[in-house]
Amino acid sequence: MNRRSAAGTVYADVHALGRDMRLECLWIDSPRPGAPLLVFLHEGLGSVSMWKDWPRQLCEAAGCRGLVYSRYGYGQSTPRPPQEKWPVDFMHGQAREVLPALLRALGVDARQDKPVLFGHSDGGSIALLYAAMHPDAVSGIVVAAPHILIEDVTVSSIEEARRAYQETDLRARLGRHHADADSAFWGWNDVWLDPAFRAWNIEEYLPRIACPVLAIQGVDDEYGTLAQIRGIRRLAPQTELLEISDCRHSPHKDQPARVIQAVAAFVGGLESHR
Template sequence: MTEFAGIRWREREVCIEYVRIAPGRTDAPLVVFLHEGLGSVAMWKDFPQQLCDAGGFRGLVFSRPAYGRSTPRDEDERWDIDFMHRQAYEVLPAFFEAIGLHEKPWLFGHSDGGSIALLYAARFPDKVAGIVVVAPHIFVEDVTVANIEEARTAYETTDLPQRLGKYHDSADSAFWGWNRIWLHPPFRQWNIEAELAGIRCPVLAIQGIDDEYGTLEQIRGIARRAPQTQRVELADCGHSPHRDQPEQAIVSAVTFIDQNRSPKP
């Protein structure tokens, strides 16, 4: 069942949609799913349910402001270079507070959501049990920009707006917020490698070898700066391992959480 939580952010009231998975598993680890740059609750489809069922976990899936059924971005709202930092440092804590979440969750983040998970874990090391990051970004690469430029052309010339409209109340809000900041020339300098040293929790980093939005240097760079990181590099897999190879993504994540969770008293 979809629920909504209100927070105050960017000097206005914002409504965030979220869905709880298996809340009755009260003693189970809680996994919070952080979606990609064009994602939402609906865009995950049934993957969070599958992962939680496989591991016997609880789940929390939500749409960031501007996405899904959450409050859309104002038409003239332009995101800044630090937009992922603000999601990690401002939106996520405010959302957790709004829904009364005070335990240490596991974060499962894809793409931009993975970057946000890394930033949150670095800033709030005592508030997260561990993180699974899938095709995250820690710096900007030429291949990323080139494919985001192709996405802009597709949005302007194909039925991509209609297809995205299945997952967002406002496809324009979701697409242009993401696309414009990634193609903003100063964003080429965006880099969160220095922040990674602050991560203390266990980290699992998964990436497809054929990722069209980044090279394996993204997760290898995480492992160099957070040496507790476990890496999984998947052959015949693109930017979305949870869609390209869901069984492998689930097995890897469940095994990782089970190996690193605190034993029951």
């Protein structure tokens, strides 16, 4: 049975994108009755274990329950077959089909128990798309270093990641967090470096977002400029921006206390307007 309300790891059997998949999930409990649900969407090379203890710290500070999961191809979820190439719109599919199917499999009625999404990098883009596609099934989103369009700096950094995977111990380090490190790395790296991906852009979706948004980015982000989160506010004016100095692509790692404080305040504001 997929459903589980107690804290701990569970594997959810999901059918989406024309395939069956088993997704690794971690539940985080809250002692507070009626606590909001905070769903964590990882970056392009992330997984449940790569978040470490940060989701629990944030849930405790914000008074939330938490759901952390590894997407298809990542962590201990079903690996991507070597010959499978991700389509350019892979993030659209995650938002449109996979996350709703996962919530259903876990017994979460997102239209009644409207979650708050915390998405990092690719996960932030998926959170934006989900909020645009399912406006009645989300109460708010926090996006950290999201992508809304392709920049040269992004492509250059992903090219550097490819060299690191081939020439350094990056593959071994990722192997500590993924059942199949090649599945995780090449699925992400190949599509981002596909020439067709240079036209990827989700700006048209942003005006459809009705819920509150907190957009966070490091001033020193090596994977994107501040044009990313400023573009979100331009198209979704309800967006609150947090631009953090001395911070690169992972604000929750580089400036964890600052991010926890901001997200806890954001979630508290959502609750006060219920």
